[in-house]
Amino acid sequence: MSVRTIRPDPVPARPLRSSAAVLTVSAVNRLSRALGRGSGTVAGGRAGLLVDPGLLAVLADGHLVALVTGTNGKTTTTRLLAAALSPGDGAPAPVSNDTGANMPAGHVAALVGAPAAAVAVLEVDEGYLGRVITETAPEVVVLLNLSRDQLDRIAEVRMLVDRWRTALAGLTPPVAGARGTVVVANADDPMVAYAASTAPEVHWVGAGQVWHEDAVGCPACGGRIEFAPDGRWACDRCAFARPDVVADVEGSDLVLADGARLPIRIALPGQFNRANAAMAAVAAAPVLVATGQARADTGLSTALDRLGGVTEVAGRFSVISRGGNPVRLLLAKNPAGWTAIFDLLDETGDPDAAIVLSVNARTADGFDTSWLWDVPFERLAGRSVVATGERRLDLAVRLRYAEVDHAVVDGPTAALDHAVSRAPEGTVVEFLGNYTAFADLRRAL
C-alpha cells in the first residue's frame, strides 16, 4: 500500500446560511435533550439540513472521512474502524455517528462541533451511499455485504447494486500528492464485488459471506453464480468471478496475499465480527500510514491491536444481569444477520440457553415481516424460546411451523423476566431483537 500524505484543505469561511444551520443543529439538540426526547442528534441534523441542504458537505470539508456501508455489520465495523483510527495520544479521537443514525441527518449531527483535525468515521445507510460520497469526498469507503433487508424500502438488492455502481464509478483514485478514494470491499459477496468493480481503486478482502441466497443470479449477466466449498465463486456464463484479494479471513487469522498471517484478536464474539475487524483493519491501515501513525509494514497490525479492545457496540454483545441471570443482548435485522447470530450461539453460547426473540416492524425495521420465513428458526428446536415485540404473533406462527416450542409475552422486559424465571439460576439468557425491538429493550432496562 502506497504512502501518501493527507493534508486537509484549508477550511474556508462558512457561508452565512451554513453558520445559521450549525446554530440550528445545536439549538434543536439542546431543546430535544431538555424535553427529554433523547439525545436529539437526528432531530438537530434534520433541522440543520432544512436550513442548509448542503450542510453535510460544508461540515465534512477539511476532515479525512471514512464511510462504512452494507446490509449487516455497519455499526460494528464503524465502531471498530473508529477504534483503529484513534491515536490515543491526546490527538482528537475520530468523530462518528456511533448510535446508528446513518442517514445524512446523523452525519451532520456527528460532524457538528468536531475538532478540525478529527477523522470522521461514518456509518452510511445503503440507500444513501451515492449522496454521502458526493458530499463528503471520503478517503475510504468500506463495502461489507448486500442481502435482502427492508425490501419495502429498498425493493430489490439488485437495484441497490446499480445505484452503488453509479456512485462508485465517479470516484477519483488516490495518486501521489492528491486526495482520492480507496474502496475496501468484501470479495466473497458477488453483489458487493459487482458493485465495487466500477470503482477505480479497490482493496479486496476475503471477509466471508455465509448468506448466498440473494446472489445466485449473476448480477452482471443473469447467469448462475457457482460457489465452491473454499468460498471462491464464478459465473457459469460470463467472466464475472471472485476478484484477487489483498487479504483473506481464515478462521481467526488475517492471511495476506504474501502468505503472512496476522491473528485477529478481538473481544467481540463470532466469526462475522472477525470479518468486520478484518475489513476495518484493511481500511484503517493506509490511513494510519498516511498520517504517520504506523509504517507501511505495521499498519494492519497496529489497526488490529487498537480495535481488539472494543467490547460492545451501542449495547450489542453486551451482557447485563437480570434476576440473577446474565442476559446477552444481540441484534439482528434480516435473514443473513439472524443466521450469523445463530452461528454465534452455536459457537459461543450454552446450547440450552433460553432465548428471547423480539421483532418489530417499524420504518427502520421494514414493514413486511415475510423475511422471518427465511430465518432458520428450526435451529432453535429444543430450546426454551419466548416471542415478544410488536410482531410477536408473526414470530409465534413462524415458530409453530418451525416446530419450536415457545411462549408469547407482551413487552420486552416481561418477556425477559418470563425467560429468566424459567432458566436455571445463573445460566445465560440470550436476547435477540431486530433494530427497534433491540432499542425498545435497552430503553426499558
Added chain:
Amino acid sequence: MTAGSGRLTVAVVYPDLLGTYGDGGNGLILARRASWRGIDVDLLQAPSDRPLPAADVYTIGGGEDGPQVRAATTLHEEGTLAERVAEGAVVLGVCAGFQLIGRSFPDAVDRPQEGVGLLDVTTTKGTGPRAVGELIAVPVPDAPRTATGERLPRLTGFENHGGVTRVGPGAHLLAHVERGVGNGGGDGSEGAWCGRVVGTYLHGPVLARNTALADLLLGWALAPPGSPPGAAEVLEPLGDHEELALRAERLEAVDASPGAGWRGRLARIRGPR
C-alpha cells in the same frame, strides 16, 4: 398424491431464484399442515439447476426482475410444470411467481418476457409508484370454495411490486381489493385462478395468514384421482389459534391505519397503472 407413492409431495420452485420475499414459507406451511394430520409429506426445495421434480403441489415465490426471467425461461424450456398441471397438480404463484405463470411479464428494462402460460394473465410495468404495503382482498363469489362449500374469508398479506396484471377470459378473478393495490390497473382486482392454479400478490407469506386458503390447496391435492378440478378433500381442523390471532391482529391494524378511508381508495384507483 404422487402416483403410486402414497405420499404428498410439495415442491418449492427455484428458491435460489425466487426466494426473496419469504414465500418459501408457503411450501413449509402446506407440508406441516399435511403432516400434522398424519399424512406423509415430502417437502422439496427444487433448485433451478436441476430438473423440476414431480410434485402434487408447487409453490412459486417472489423474486427480483433478473432471476424472474431466468426462472420463467427455465420452467418453460424444461416443461415439467405444465405437464404436471395438466395431470392435476396444484400451483400457488406469488408476486413474481404469479406473473411468470401467466402469458407474459416485463423484465427489468420493460421488455415483455414469455411466461409459462398456466394462467391467462398478462403483466405490464406500472407507471405509478410501486405497490408496497398491507393488502386486504375479499374473495369474489365465484372464487374457489372451501372443501365444505363456504366462501374463503378475506385474504390478508403484504404486497411489494410494480406490475399491473390483467386477467384474461381464460382465467378468473380471485378477489376484490379492500385495502392496497393488488393487480393494479384500476379494476380493483387481486389475483387470479384457473383449475388448481392460483396466483396472488400477497406475501406474508400468504398461507401463514390465510390458513383456509392453505387447506383448500391441500384439499385439492388430496382429492381422489379423477375428481373434478374444484373438488377438495375435507380436512380435520388444526385449531390454528396462533394463525387466527395473527390474522385478526393484521386485519385490525390495517383497518385502524390512516389509509383506511379516501386515501386508500385513491391509491386503489391510481394503482401502479
